[in-house]
Amino acid sequence: MVDPADGAGCTVGNGACGHRRTLGHRIADDRAMVAQLQFRDVTLGYERHPAVHHLTGEIASGAMLAVVGPNGAGKSTLFRGIVGILKPLAGSIVFGGLDVRDIAYLPQSAEIDRSFPISVFDFTSSGLWRATGAFGRLGSRECRRIVEALAAVGLNGFENRPIGTLSGGQMQRMLFARVLLQDAGVIILDEPFNAIDAKTAADLLALVRRWHEEKRTVLAALHDMDLVRANFPETLLLARGAVAWGPTAQALTADNLSRARQMCEAFDDGAAACAAQVSPRAA
């Protein structure tokens, strides 16, 4: 489904910002495979400074893609762009027959108010939002689904605990239970295995693989290269722009990784307007 012409074919130079990055996935022989997400020369960022710069490419339906890169490479920014929390500064992200609400998004848990007095059960129940909406009742069927989802992540008996009493790993398990309930076609996980023990990571990884087998599209930002190599068929190596994008083995070469590491993290306050946007060339 991916056409990696050769090792160099799926890598892009780290050139000036006028340089257009057109590499990514090309669907070759498998015509049936639909593009679920398309990045069209998309630039995402804050206060005009790009955090993801001129990204072009597409993600096929059912793909299992690792997004890898140093801190500040734009992984979380890219995800925020996909779920619509962040509007692109330029370019666009196109969904193939997909509503934004078909995306389950698991952000880094720092964004949750853990001091809020709500039980694990009630918190997890929000995963059924698409089914219940703002007013729908949680009937016995829904309640059973919630209990099952909690059991599936190993949190049996935690239903009535306030979320503030959970450990970091338990918190992450609960968030996975909510993703389970969302029953979404596209699942986006932002550093899901950070700061959790090996057992929890293994359990949750099993869930991710199950989602992949169920033909859901999975995107995950990850730092553990061994884990990526062992489990994720495709990888996007991001360092503001795409350094490499393709089959994991070819994307994660030592050469590519070292180039990604050289990315400068700081925004340049004196940076000029990006030439590619000022005078966009025809594709």
Added chain:
Amino acid sequence: MVYDALVAPFADFEFMRRALAAAIALALGAAPIGVFLMLRGMSLVGDAMAHAILPGAAIGFLLSGLNLFAMTVGGLIAGFAVAILSGVVSRLTELKEDSSLATFYLASLALGVTIVSVKGTNIDLLHVLFGNILAMDNQTLMVIAINATVTLVVLAVIYRPLVIECVDPVFLRTVSRAGAPAHLAFLGLVVVNLVNGFHAMGTLMAVGLMILPAGIARFWSRDITGMIMIAVVSALLSGYTGLILSFHSKVPAGPAVILVASAIYALSVLFGRVRGILRPLFPAPHLEA
């Protein structure tokens, strides 16, 4: 004896019955709103908004004297204007809600005090600043009751989005567009209840039955439903006890209600089940698992 102390004041005097009805309506609406204010770290925001209502009520007063309708409408308009403006400013800019609100409320408080002191008498000023729960006429009572009813109904409608917006706003944004409307509706309810508090307790203590019961609840429950229940009960208890105390002593009614709530708060801080200060002095044995 007990009857004389606890029931007779309400059986014998109509103004006490009216005051009790007002206190009950106020408690039912304000306490749940206070819990959400506290959980969103907006307790002082409520206080700020209470002051923001003043110029509207004062302009109503300026135009038509101590007229309930004019002052209520004026207060509502001023309150909504400040709530919406600061909400919009904080959503569009980097400024946090509390700081944008602070600028708006300072301006309106200065305006309100200016208007009342230029036009009114000292009695008027006292009425505006401290309210008068012992002089509830039919109209005022109706306004308070209607506002409390509206509060409970709207809160029931926006409850789920509001809770999720508090605990995980990013998640809510990815599944629903209900977050912003729920937030604005909530700010509207804050204003409605501040107008209630304004009529009963005056502008300076309008937030009393919002914030204190919420603070009390935090020490007794770890669950939002439980907290709302406890907040409502303690607000009701404060209202009733405060009126009784005021009746048997020379303490004015409004402050008496707030002082009772403060006393319950102090006890809760010391002995509360959830992290009360003195709890560690009476340790229960730890559990097996």
